[in-house]
Amino acid sequence: MTISAFPDLRAHIAGLLEAARAAVAPAQAEAKVVIERPKQAQHGDYACNVAMQLAKPLRRNPRDIATALIAALPASPYVAKTEIAGAGFINFFLKPEAHQAAVAHILALGASYGRSDAGGRRKVQVEFVSANPTGPLHVGHGRQAALGDAIAALLEAQDYAVTREFYYNDAGVQIQNLALSVQARAKGIKPGDAEWLEDAYQGEYIQDIATDFLARKTVGAADGVPVAGNGDNNDLESIRKFAVAYLRHEQDGDLQKFDVKFDVYYLESSLYTEGKVDAVVKSFIASGKAYEQDGALWLRTTDYGDDKDRVVRKSDGTYTYFVPDVAYHVTKWERGYARVIDVQGTDHHSTITRVRAGLQALDIGIPKGYPDYVLHSLVRVMRGGEEVKISKRAGAYVTLRDLIEWVGRDAVRFFLVSRRADSEFVFDIDLALAQSEENPVYYVQYAHARVCSVLAQWAGDAAILNTASLVPLTHERELALMQRLAEYPEILANAANEFAPHQIAFYLRELAGEFHGYYNGTRFLVPEEPLKLARLALAVAVRHVLRNGLALLGVSAPEKM
Numbered sequence: 001m002t003i004s005a006f007p008d009l010r011a012h013i014a015g016l017l018e019a020a021r022a023a024v025a026p027a028q029a030e031a032k033v034v035i036e037r038p039k040q041a042q043h044g045d046y047a048c049n050v051a052m053q054l055a056k057p058l059r060r061n062p063r064d065i066a067t068a069l070i071a072a073l074p075a076s077p078y079v080a081k082t083e084i085a086g087a088g089f090i091n092f093f094l095k096p097e098a099h100q101a102a103v104a105h106i107l108a109l110g111a112s113y114g115r116s117d118a119g120g121r122r123k124v125q126v127e128f129v130s131a132n133p134t135g136p137l138h139v140g141h142g143r144q145a146a147l148g149d150a151i152a153a154l155l156e157a158q159d160y161a162v163t164r165e166f167y168y169n170d171a172g173v174q175i176q177n178l179a180l181s182v183q184a185r186a187k188g189i190k191p192g193d194a195e196w197l198e199d200a201y202q203g204e205y206i207q208d209i210a211t212d213f214l215a216r217k218t219v220g221a222a223d224g225v226p227v228a229g230n231g232d233n234n235d236l237e238s239i240r241k242f243a244v245a246y247l248r249h250e251q252d253g254d255l256q257k258f259d260v261k262f263d264v265y266y267l268e269s270s271l272y273t274e275g276k277v278d279a280v281v282k283s284f285i286a287s288g289k290a291y292e293q294d295g296a297l298w299l300r301t302t303d304y305g306d307d308k309d310r311v312v313r314k315s316d317g318t319y320t321y322f323v324p325d326v327a328y329h330v331t332k333w334e335r336g337y338a339r340v341i342d343v344q345g346t347d348h349h350s351t352i353t354r355v356r357a358g359l360q361a362l363d364i365g366i367p368k369g370y371p372d373y374v375l376h377s378l379v380r381v382m383r384g385g386e387e388v389k390i391s392k393r394a395g396a397y398v399t400l401r402d403l404i405e406w407v408g409r410d411a412v413r414f415f416l417v418s419r420r421a422d423s424e425f426v427f428d429i430d431l432a433l434a435q436s437e438e439n440p441v442y443y444v445q446y447a448h449a450r451v452c453s454v455l456a457q458w459a460g461d462a463a464i465l466n467t468a469s470l471v472p473l474t475h476e477r478e479l480a481l482m483q484r485l486a487e488y489p490e491i492l493a494n495a496a497n498e499f500a501p502h503q504i505a506f507y508l509r510e511l512a513g514e515f516h517g518y519y520n521g522t523r524f525l526v527p528e529e530p531l532k533l534a535r536l537a538l539a540v541a542v543r544h545v546l547r548n549g550l551a552l553l554g555v556s557a558p559e560k561m
Helices: 009-024 050-058 062-072 096-112 139-157 173-186 204-214 236-257 268-273 276-286 322-334 346-362 400-407 409-416 429-433 440-458 462-467 476-486 488-497 502-520 529-552
Strands: 046-048 079-085 089-094 123-127 161-168 218-220 226-228 264-267 290-293 296-299 310-313 339-345 372-376 379-383 386-388 425-428
Touching: 009 046, 009 050, 009 062, 009 089, 050 062, 050 089, 062 079, 062 089, 089 096, 096 462, 096 476, 096 529, 123 139, 139 161, 139 339, 139 372, 139 379, 139 400, 139 409, 139 488, 139 529, 173 204, 173 236, 204 236, 218 236, 226 236, 236 400, 264 268, 268 276, 268 322, 276 290, 276 296, 276 310, 276 322, 276 346, 296 346, 310 322, 322 346, 339 346, 346 372, 379 429, 400 409, 400 429, 409 425, 409 429, 409 440, 425 429, 440 502, 440 529, 462 529, 476 488, 476 502, 476 529, 488 502, 488 529, 502 529
Parallel strands: 123 161, 123 339, 161 264, 339 372, 379 425
Antiparallel strands: 046 089, 079 089, 218 226, 290 296, 296 310, 379 386
16 A cells, blocks of 8 residues: 555544544534544554543443444544543554655655644744843843744744844833943942942943943944944933943844844834824823823723723823833734734733733724733753852843853753743753753754764665655554654644744654664664665654754754764
């Protein structure tokens, strides 16, 4: 039997069961046919509990129903056998040809394997990092960068037109404190001196900025506009502009080292200069959703699920921080982004309801759940069994640059997406440097390098592997490895839909484990030519999937280690 194309086997089996259900229980069309992967290989390749769902409405034993469903299954070229397990699960075992078809499909598609056209080129914006330009990027910003860039890559793999955006909070109290901190250093005032401000920034980078400002050096901002210091330590506005440009340039350099690129840099200050914040406040008032109380302007956010109304404009005439956030998201909607994902720290959790309530109060057609949020928890850095809290450069926290210099970009990017975003993460420096299977990024990259080593030893024409017969691949380890490879498109689609790059990291770790086990127990360069070529073709398929998955996470796939 020849299988010419690789099907969606989960959908194929679901279709078989739906046809059987229609024959056995035609009045129970609402019973969902959910196909799952059994956790244990002896339970087959796929399983379904639809017989158990039908037991109550049909008033029959679920195992009896499962027997009837199996008898009513249409013929399939991919299913070798079915079994009933437990209370009434139906387990499906695939023919070797079905597994082999997956490998042929991977070899044909190469770098495109796993990708789909589900997004239909619809516009999506992913906003992430968005750090205040008041200091170096810390490890939390690093987690945002790794998460945001990977989420964007996952969506691109599903054919969405993705824009990566960085929102610069270059206005407000924190920027004023930055300017005052640099000014103090420029005047020779240091942390601990009586004149030092309580809210001033204390890292050594503040002294570096002051020194360059006094030396009349020129720095470039992320938008390419150079700013020069004028040496006047009394010119606070010039100090502010120089400090912001300096730190924007520093942050951009760190992101380049992390291989994270943005399509758009959006300035918070532009929301004020272009009147967008004022326009939002006027719209609140015009809609009747705002009211005056105690000298302040309030918004009825309780109408949209908030636990209390929120202040829009304080009694001193300044706006609260969520107002420019609302104005900023209006610009996203106006720019045609019907789908927006904001990657932020969990400390921004309280802003979600307020921003969404503010957007609803404007009544301009923005949907209730707009935007989507991915919130990430804190990152703790450990070395030698002790927590690292201090960076010589930043003073109070470990920087992204520190991590990259300590363990390298690949380890940082892989580690920071290897857990659910909302779970606290301990970044173990010693583990990230270890060359062992305990280090997940090393373990995955080593699997890729092992494939390359086998192919180098063979020294044959890799092109002939694309058409090699896969019929000899019938060993239990080979079938398990091929099944794992076939799962990749489904894993990728789920990870994109759930904004969950950790699912790719988990999958790659499992695939690497399967391959290492196969490699350790298998001879590739055997005398039998058909078996040798089939095993080498399987190894190439593993290499494709490892490389594809690592690329989505921004991690390299080395050929030697």
